[in-house]
Amino acid sequence: MEKKKPIKRHKALQPLSRQHHFGLLFSWKLRKGFSKNIATERLQEYAKWFYEHEIKPHFREEEKYIFPILEKDNELIERALKEHRRIKRLFNDIKNPEKSLNCLEEELEAHIRFEERVLFNEIQKVATETQLEKIEEIHSDIEKYSDYHDPFWE
Template identity: 70%
Template sequence: MDTKKKPIKRHTALQPLSRQHHFGLLFSWKIRKGFNKNIDPQRMMKFATWFYKNEIKPHFSDEEKYLFPIMEPGNELVERALKEHRRIKRLFLDTTDPERTLHRLEEELDAHIRFEERILFNEIQKVATEEQLRKVEEIHEETEQVKEYSDPFWDE
């Protein structure tokens, strides 16, 4: 029996969002790497704040404004994603205990991305019309640039 997972065939309109998900998974990896290297949590929190402003906030906004409305109102998968967005936003903004926050953030963001990639995006792809997908594609035509963070603590 073949237990290998087949790669997900993502519609081209959703590929930029999937690429952003890749950067989110890299964020979690960088935070784990920072902990393994005993990097000061305050230093990593600065990275988290930068990442939230430059990547997460616009990404969540695009999903909520353009992608999630493709599904019927009250869809349980979209409701779950929205609930996770709210929780992840709160974590990014919580500076009271950086070490605890960063541990939770890297775990929850990782799990959220895997849910969206493996389940929610597949369902959206099934029901979306070509016109809806074209609109999603348009929003990313001019925004495909990777920003670099100035303090790559994970490479030390």
């Protein structure tokens, strides 16, 4: 099996990549919860907490400061925005929470992989030093929220 080289991420985008790591952990925790037959209500509570503290602010930052670096009609940006809308709907779906959480776990992970492997590489290629400095300035004070109170995945 071919070993992939780690992506060299510009310093300005590293905080967003760290947030992506927390998103991947979220997906892993949901998988773990399902495998341990944790009550859907507990998983739902965690998803609600994660959405408010991590996803909402993260998407807002990307959409306001990162995505505009590429043209608005860029197909990668269109895809990312479409995926953001889908992921938000999954987080907020209360009609069929188990199905939504299962889809969310998969789709969030796939979305993060796309942003890290494709979209951020493209943004990094075309961003000016001024744009990257602005991103770095904005993300230098990213808040880290406390850990979730119910570690059901352990």
